[in-house]
Amino acid sequence: MSEKEKLVAIVGDANVSDTPEALEAYSRDESFVRQMKPQLVARPQNVDEVQQIVKWANRTGTPLIPVSSGPPHFRGDTVPSLGGVVVDLSRMKRIIRINRRNRVAMVEPGVAFAELQSELKKEGLRLPMPLCPRSSKSVIGSCLEREPTTIPKYQWDISDPLLCTEVVFGTGDLFRTGEAAGPGSLEDQWASGQAQTNPMGPFQVDFFRLIQGAQGTMGIITWATVKCELLPQIQKPFLVASQKLEDLLDFTYRLLWARLGDELLILNNFNLAAILAKDRDEIKALRDTLPRWVLIVCVAGYERLPQERVEYQEKDVMDTAQRFGVTPVIAIQGVQGSDVMEALSTVSAEPYWKLRFKGGCHDIFFLTTLEKTPEFISCMYQMADAAGHPGTDIGIYLQPQIQGRACHCEFNLSCDPGSPKEMEKVRHLFFNASKELMEMGGFFSRPYGPWAEMAYSRDGQSAMALRKVKGIFDPNNVMNPGKLCF
Amino acid sequence: MTLHRNVYQVLADIVGHENISDEPVILDTYAFQWLAETISGTKFCTRPEAVLLPGSVEEVQAIVKACNSNGIRYKAFSTGWGPWNTVGGEGVIQLDLRRMNRILEIDEKNMFAVVEPYVIGSQLQVEAMKKGLNCHLIGAGANTSILASATSMAGYGLSGIFMGYSNCNVLAVEWVLPDGEILKLGSLGSGAGWFGGDGPGPSLRGVMRGMIGALGGIGVFTKCGIKLYPWYGPPTTPMEGIHPLDGMPIPESYQAHSLTFPSWEALADAVYRIGEAEIGYVMGRALPPGLIPVISISSAADYTQMLQMVTIDEFKYAIQIILGANSARELEYQKRALEDILKETRGKIIPMMEEQSVKNILFRHLIKSEGISRVFQLAGTFATSLGAGTSWDAAVASGKLGEQLKRKYIERGAIADDGGDLAWGGAYQHCRFGHLEEIIMYDFQDPDSLKGAEEYIEESAQAAIDKSLGQPISIVRGMAEQFGPTSCDYHIWMKRIKKAFDPNIAADPSFYVEPAE
Amino acid sequence: MTLQDYRIDIQRCSRCSLCKWLPLSQIKSWRFANACPSMVWGNFHAYSAGGRMIAALALLDGRIDYTDKLVEIVYQCQMDGACDVSCKVNRDMDPLEVMLELRAKCVEEGQVLPAHMVMIESLRSDDNVLGEPKAERGKWAEGLDVKDITKEKADVLYFAGCRYSFDQDLWKIARDAIALLKIAGVDVGIEGKEEACCGGRAFEIGYRGEFTKYAEHSIETWNTADVRTVVTPCSDCYGAFKFHYPRIGKEMNFEVLHITEYLDRLIKEGRLKPIKKVPLKVTYHDPCHLGRLSEPYIPWEGVEKKVLGQVIIKDPPREYRRGTSGIYEPPRDILRSIPGIELLEMERIKEYAWCCGAGGGVKEAYPEFALWTADERIEEAKATGAEALVTACPWCERSFRDALEQNGAKIKLYDIVELLLEAL
Structure with missing residues (x-):
């Protein structure tokens, strides 16, 4: 019995693919990670099948690449590094x-x-x-x-x-x-x-x-x-605009301290436009009318006294805003807070918002603290400028995390996959900026693709410790080998 | 086994002669522990071979490396309360980390602090309050190490409704691994600061600790970042009244109440609703009926009389709650929400507990986490049982079960008759999970009482298994082996972790696991 | 009660370490959170009250024998009682009593310190613990127009104590106090060279026989002389009269007051009128023996019995000393009565006060430790922003003077008596 047949025996004929199209589909994603085709794609339906596949992989020394989401993928983590079998979990939908x-x-x-x-x-x-x-x-x-x-x-x-x-x-x-x-x-x-x-x-x-x-x-x-x-019964979103990011930060910190608002994030004009507009032209137009930075904060009422909750939160947000010299409003330049909330409350319409501008997008993201984000942003703009990538086309997303103890700082570099020259430029910018931002203290806690080497070379002890963990839970290195430090 | 003089000298060279001792009198003060009798039959567990007081991570590292090289084991502790701090057998040295006692940073904006092992909860709390912040204090008391709770022990505390659980509050950590290498967990390892403890990639926090910490079995933690939370009161909090019945005046931004409900079910409903309404700054069964008297007694002698007063129905299904708010409006909202919840669940505020001086004492107990050592006062000692971290409904089921199991031990006079219900605990992260542990008070110097207590602990542990109520909070040696087979054989994985991270078994495994073969 | 009598209690220590800290709700900063100088100095758990109780248990059980280290652990402690206050927040235990009994046992069994033996020799030969000739005891009062109570009656016996009697640097304070009493029109007398040590220090370092001798002497002498009121400027002596004298069971037919209590009374009666401005920011150090250690001894004899199955209560009910009845307000009221004085409180005050370092025989046996302890208090005083540290005990005064001399810290030092006199 061939290895394919063994897999077929586990998941059924219909759920094993080795057609060139199927393999091609899993061989690359939107990232700069090197392409490689898997040998097979298996689609298990339940835990027994998954377990049998993993046992089979251990017996045969076959790499397994688990994939949960459908395409497009962006991070390179689902692209095989060493061939093997993609375990596509999309049938497990219960x-x-x-x-x-x-x-x-x-x-x-x-x-x-x-x-x-x-x-x-x-x-x-x-x-x-x-x-x-x-x-x-x-x-x-x-x-x-x-x-x-x-x-x-x-x-x-x-x-x-x-x-x-x-x-x-x-x-x-x-x-x-x-x-x-x-x-x-x-x-x-x-x-x-x-x-x-x-x-x-x-x-x-x-x-x-x-x-x-x-x-x-x-x-x-x-x-x-x-x-x-x-589920909120009432939501009242506010937008706070500023040409200068620094002017929003103390206010944001205070909201986090007071636990005011539910959704709380900062987008630059490009990204706010990107999540709201339908296509490239709309994005451009909207981007150019929007202030450079918009803080989104949404107060909400739930099942208990929803109106009262929204009222006190709104008043507290307004008092806080006054104290910090900012002005929350319900709409900015024609953009309604409610439209923003609708966008935030649902999955992206097609095409995916990051791809709407040019068809391709490369993200650089890391963790830091909110007050440090202006330094990183300044660095990113300088590097983009040096690389000839228009700063106006960089999307920026700042997301306070862990109730305000850290901040996810994300740069979205849109690019046209059909333009090799532009892709090459963005590739260089992506690598160089990642390195520089890491040097500055950006914590690449989710080190996808090329970041893994950069991140673990800065933190050799973690790499060594993780290899011990890997040796326990996956001693034969069948699980997605070639990723992280394994 | 006595430490070879050469080894002693090596260790002394690391910490200095003034910071090491193998004098019997010194060693005995580290062998003595609460609940030691459950391990050794006396108040003394095994003596460590020596006690060391390292003053820096470099010294800790050198000690750990010396242990690895010389075939000896080490056991570190911070504030060192409880038998799990004692060494597990001969050939183990004890590291008392009390010289590492600094608050290195309070990051006001990002709401975290960086502390060394011997910073106790009260110290961090008062410094944080000066900056409008507060820290999660565990129920055991604010005399315990913040770092130990975050990295190595458990972490239940009634501020958990608003401030989580110690496991979830830890950020980056400086960690001397069992083999002596220093791991800087999370953002620290990448030179990015103390704000995060996870990554790059999988989080090694998972190795550092679980629901319970490794209790010394996986190395030594020398610094950690710890989340702080808002404090809506004044920067300083002077007490009023005569100690030990002094109270903490309640700032305008806070309220304190004791609530009672007609049944366990109503209490369970109310706590879920409180969680959903996102109200409450401290909440839980700080004073279950059997402990209510401690709010207004200064010695055990007053307890009996008081207990008779509080076993009346209105105290039966009680919880305590502190509301705390950023603004008068928010406080008003919280009050209204609570009133609604009480109406819906037929709960009420206990009038007797509304007297201002009583509320002030309650506020002190709950904000300062100072009162729980009363449970030692009444019968000489206490032990706890059940109390898995689980859904609030299951926690309530544990409370009911504990009360039921205790009955026969109370009837035979083996444990204190506290009315049966001494289920202590609360619901955390706005009631995303909770716990109720059943406390028993007994006299360890009375053989019948000690025997009864031990039997109860065993019976309740088995009941937790039989009734699928999660792993109990009481920590005894060999627990992983007892519960592992009932829970996906987790002990086997722990053994593998131990083996991989501690090839020389230098970190005392006695309250963790022996490594895999 | 003997050490053995405390064995059951000792075993109930949970090793919570609360004895090392201020009661938790009293902690106001990271810096000044500690209650126990010995623990901070010695660092090993054995140097805490809990540690000493464990050491006592180990000794009783024959697990350990006397060693130099054990003796050091026993004596490297000012016996200031802060641990006792902290422990009793939630426990019915007496760590200070255990430590006192442990010292008595050590002395009984010949485990003593040379420095303490010198004190005791001096006590035996010259009725003082400072190694000074008895003949010079009354010199501090030379030239004062004050009655000799051994020769004529007076309403008030002013008991100077060993430190004021022989520490010439402090004589001014002892004399100022007399001046104040005279201004108030008090009929006051002294014992002059006939005054003898109160015996308190002997008790603290474990010499029970000597203590009893001096306590009996004082009580009998004053009862016989029909003394109605004893006023002492020495907090140590005051603590001995209040806390230790009742232990010997002799009736005391006289009232004992600390000078601050008496002066406060005189001010409130209008007999002293501080009207002159003394523009000074001060902080006040509560001497342990005037504060928590002056709380009267509460005798109790009874048994433990169990109720509610295993709840242990004392029968008859026992009242515990918790440090709350010390002399805290009179000295503060005096300071408040002085125009111009601004009282800035330290973090550790009243029953939670940090020790000056001098007590328990530490100054004599471990002078470096005593100085360090005083330094810590001076740091705390400076942190208030005060220009002056004020106290009401010659032992504290001595300890602070020595520390200031050594570390050159810039803060003035006064006894409360000096400031009051200045204000009249």
């Missing part, structure tokens, strides 16, 4: 459980944001999302990547909203992380009132933290619980 009382949902990796949000809405819940995710983005994929969400006050830990998981480790062993580990089966736990809301442990190890951020190098998640929030 929303296993939504528990309103504990505000938690249990989903499989193939569930995308839009699918979950619509089900959650029926229960009066929502899941904090990254900034306008593409429609094909897997909820679990996003959680595992530690993508920032737009509601910093709900991010108690940078791992949020990820809670418990079921995982097939690289060894092929099945495990449940957090309180889901036991004692008892899930059904037993549900019967006792548990709802897999505590991600920590079991006991003295936070296993879920070792899987999160691992780019599929430790194992494959087959379900996870995620921390949902109440």
Whole structure:
């Protein structure tokens, strides 16, 4: 029996592909990561199949590249480094459980944001999302990547909203992380009132933290619980404009301190235009009319006294604004706060907002603290200028994280994939700026593609420690080899 | 085993002769511990071979390397309260980190501090309050190390509704690994500061600790970033009244109440609703019925009389709550929300606890986390049980179960008759998870009482397994082996981690796990 | 009670370490959070009250024997009682009593310090602990128009104590106090060279026999002489009269007042009128023996019994000393009565005050430690922004003077008596 046949035996004939088109589709993404075709694509439907695939991979020494989200991919983490089999989890689409009382949902990796949000809405819940995710983005994929969400006050830990998981480790062993580990089966736990809301442990190890951020190098998640929030009954978004970023920062800090507002983020004019406009021309037009920086803050009322909550929050936001010399408004240059909120509350319309301007986009992002972002931005503009990349076309997204302790700083470099010259320019800018921003103290905590080498060469001890972890959970290095420091 | 003089000399050269001792009197003061009798049958556990007081990460590193080279083990602690701080057997030296006691930074804007191991909760809290910030204090008390709670121990505290759990509050960490290498966890390792503890890539925080920390089994933590939270009160908080019944005047931006409900179910509903309304600054069962008297007694003698007063129904399903707000408007909103919740759940504010001086004492207890050591006062010692971190409903089920299991031990006189309900705990992160641990008070000097307490702990642990209520909070040796098989064999993975990170088994494994074969 | 009597209590220590800190809600800063000088100086847990209780248990159980280290641990402590206050926030325990009993046991078993033996020898030969000739005891009062109470009756016996009697640098204060009393028209007398040590220091360093001898002497002498009121400017002596004398069970037919209590009374009665402005920002150091250690001894004899299954209560109920009844307001009221004085409080005050360093035989046996302890207090005083540190005890005064002399810190030092006199 060939290896393909063995896989077919596990997932069925229809769920193994080796057509050139299929392999080609998984061989590259929008990133600068080197292309490589997998040998096969397998689409398991349940945990048993996943487990059998991982065991098979260990027996055969075959690399496995887990993929949850649909295309387009941007980070290079789903592009094989050494060939192997792509484990496409898109068939695992069950929303296993939504528990309103504990505000938690249990989903499989193939569930995308839009699918979950619509089900959650029926229960009066929502899941904090990254900034306008593409429609094909897997909820679990996003959680595992530690993508920032737009509601910093709900991010108690940078791992949020990820809670418990079921995982097939690289060894092929099945495990449940957090309180889901036991004692008892899930059904037993549900019967006792548990709802897999505590991600920590079991006991003295936070296993879920070792899987999160691992780019599929430790194992494959087959379900996870995620921390949902109440669906707002009333939302009142405000926009605060400034030509100078620095003028917004102290106000932002104060909002974070006072836990005022739910969604709280800063976009530059380019990115605000990009998430609202339909195409390149609209983006350009809107960008040119918008102030350079816009802080978005949305106050909301939930089930309990929603009007009263919005009222006090609005007044407190206004008082705070006055104190810091800024002016929250409901619309700026024709852009309504409500339009912005609509964009933030849903997945991106097609085409994905990052691709609308030129068809391609390369993101540089890292963690820092909010007050340091102007220095990084200044550096980015200088480097873009030197590289001949128009600063006006750089999208910037600042997302306070961990309830304000850190800030996700993201630069979006739009480019035309059809222009080799422009691509080359952006490639150079991407590499050089990444390096420089890292040197300046940008923390590339999610080191995709070429960043991995840069990040781990700065932090050799973490690399060594992670290799020990890898040796435990994936001793044969079958899980997405070639990524991170493995 | 006595430490070879050459090894002693090597260690003394690292810390200086004044900071090392193997005098029996010194060693015995480290062998003595609360609950030691459950390990050794006496108040003394095994003596460490020597006690060292390192003053810097470099010294800690040198000690750890020396241990690896010389085949000895080490066990570090910060404030060192509880039997898990003692050494697990012969051939182990103890590192007392009390000389590393600085608050290195309070980053007001980004709301975090950087602390060394021997900064206690009270110290960080008062310094943070001067800057409009506060820190999560654990229920054990503000006399415990902030760093130890964040890196190495547990982290439940009733401010958790607003300030989370210690595991979730830790940011970057400076960590001397079991083999003596220094790992700078998270952003620190990349030279980016203290704001994050995760990455690059998978978070090694997962190795550092879980729901419970490694209790010395995975190295020594010498600095950590820790989240701070808003404090809406004045920068200084003088007490009023005569100690120990002094109170903390309640600032205008706060309110303190004791609430009671007609049933466990109503209490459970109310806490969920409080969480959803995102109200509450401190909330939980700080004073379950069996502990209510401690609010107004100064010695055990007053307890009996008071307990008789509070076992009446209105105290039965009680919680305490502090509302705290950024503005008068927000406080008003929180008050209204609470009133609504009380109406819906047929809860009420306990009138007896509304007297201003009582509220001030309650406020002090809850804000300063000062009162819990009362549980030692009444019967000589206490132990705790159940209390897994889980959904609030399951936590309430633990509380009910604990009360039920205790009954026969109370009836036979083995443990203090506290009315049965001493379920302490709360709901954290606006009720995203919670815990209720059932406390028992007993006299360890009375063999029947000690035996009863041990039997209860065992029975409650088994009940937690049988009823799928999560792993109990009480920490005993060999716990991983006891619960691992019931929970995805996690102990096997821990053993592998231990083996990979500590090839010489230099970090005392006694409250962690022995490495894999 | 003997050390053995405390064995059960000792075992109940949970090692919470609260004895090392101020009561938690009293902590006001990182810098001044500690309560126990010995612990900060010695660093090993054994140097805390909890540590000493464990050491005592280990000794009782025969786990350890006497060594130089054990003796050092026992004596490297000012016995200032801050630990006792902190412990009792939540516990019914007596760490200070245990430490006192531990010292007594050490002395009984010959485990003593040479420096303390010198004090005791001096006590035996010259009725003082300072190694000074008894004949010179009354010299501090030479030239003062004050009654000799051994020869004629007076309403008030002014008891100077060893330190004021022999420390010439401090004589002015002792004399100023007399001046104040005379201005107020008080009929005051002294014992002159017949005055003998109060015995308090002997008690603190474990010499129970000597203590009893001096306590009996004082009580009998004053009872016999029909003394009604004893006023002392020495907080150490005051603490001995209040806290230790009742232990010997002799009736004291006289009232004991500290000079600050008496002066406060005189001011409030209008017999002293501070009207002259003394423009000074001051901070006040509560001497331990005037504060928490002056709280009267509360005798108790009884048993433990169990109620509610395992709740342990004392029968009959026992009242605990918690430091709250020390003399805290009179000295402050005096300062407040002086025009121009601005009182700035330190962080650790009243029952939570940090020790000056001199007590418990530490100044004699571990002078460096005593100086360091005083330095710490001076730092705390300076942190208030005060120009002057004011106290009300010659031992504190001596300790601070020595520290200031050594470290050159720029802060003035006064006894409260000096400031009051200046204001009249």
